[in-house]
Amino acid sequence: MLEVKDLRVRVEGKEVLKGINLSLSPGEILVITGPNGSGKSTLARAIMGDEAVEVTEGKILLDGEDITELPPEERFKRGIFLSFQMPPEFEGIRIGDFLLEVSGEKGEEGVRKVKDVLKKVGLGEDFLYRELHRGLSGGEKKRLELAQALLFDKKYLIFDEIDSGVDVESVEQFLRIVEELKEGGKGIIYITHNPLSLQLLSDKKTLRMEGGVLH
Ligand SMILES: Nc1ncnc2c1ncn2[C@@H]1O[C@H](COP(=O)(O)OP(=O)(O)OP(=O)(O)O)[C@@H](O)[C@H]1O
Numbered sequence: 001m002l003e004v005k006d007l008r009v010r011v012e013g014k015e016v017l018k019g020i021n022l023s024l025s026p027g028e029i030l031v032i033t034g035p036n037g038s039g040k041s042t043l044a045r046a047i048m049g050d051e052a053v054e055v056t057e058g059k060i061l062l063d064g065e066d067i068t069e070l071p072p073e074e075r076f077k078r079g080i081f082l083s084f085q086m087p088p089e090f091e092g093i094r095i096g097d098f099l100l101e102v103s104g105e106k107g108e109e110g111v112r113k114v115k116d117v118l119k120k121v122g123l124g125e126d127f128l129y130r131e132l133h134r135g136l137s138g139g140e141k142k143r144l145e146l147a148q149a150l151l152f153d154k155k156y157l158i159f160d161e162i163d164s165g166v167d168v169e170s171v172e173q174f175l176r177i178v179e180e181l182k183e184g185g186k187g188i189i190y191i192t193h194n195p196l197s198l199q200l201l202s203d204k205k206t207l208r209m210e211g212g213v214l215h
Pocket residue numbers: 011012014016034035036037038039040041042043052085209
């Protein structure tokens with residue numbers, strides 16, 4: 001289980017999260033919605049261990065272990081993946097090489113897996129040779145984030161507006177993939193403003209962030 005207990009967080013000296021409590025089990029979708037600037041992405045970054053986010057009170061537990069002080073790589077290793085609202089760009093890193101590396105597979109088998117996943121999220125094989133996130137359109141970036149979520153095989157997935165900027169025809173496909181991940185036993189935090197997602201995602205718990213408080 002992923003648990004957040006009485007979490008208070010500051011960013012640049014400003015208190016952004018004011019006592020957050022949540023728990024997420026494998027095979028569960030927790031939807032978080034709420035106004036711009038209310039603290040949703042900050043919560044995602046706090047769970048992932050972003051250094052810019054200062055935890056002043058409370059803790060984060062992963063399967064009972066306190067991970068509040070661990071760096072992001074360690075949290076990742078232990079089973080948390082965050083798909084960014086605005087994915088950063090990396091010069092000189094090819095998407096294909098990156099995905100192959102993270103897929104944990106090698107050779108032909110790995111390449112086939114990566115190609116299958118790209119296809120599933122609606123990206124052609126030409127993207128294998130593009131640089132990571134550089135020059136990708138908004139929706140293409142989101143597709144690549146979803147591809148990573150499929151390949152990384154982490155226990156807990158945080159999707160921060162994975163459905164924003166994605167064309168309406170594809171949102172339903174995205175939601176199907178998210179539900180498949182849930183069925184496969186992933187615990188998912190799904191941050192969204194998208195009415196279609198709120199309507200179509202089934203069997204979910206929905207919480208609302210307002211002014212750094214989660215209701
Ligand atoms: N690095 C920073 N410096 C200053 N303020 C910050 C920083 N990061 C976040 N904040 C502030 O913290 C508050 C919460 O931001 P956050 O990104 O968590 O909002 P959000 O709920 O994800 O909003 P949105 O729906 O627009 O994505 C905002 O007022 C934001 O301006």
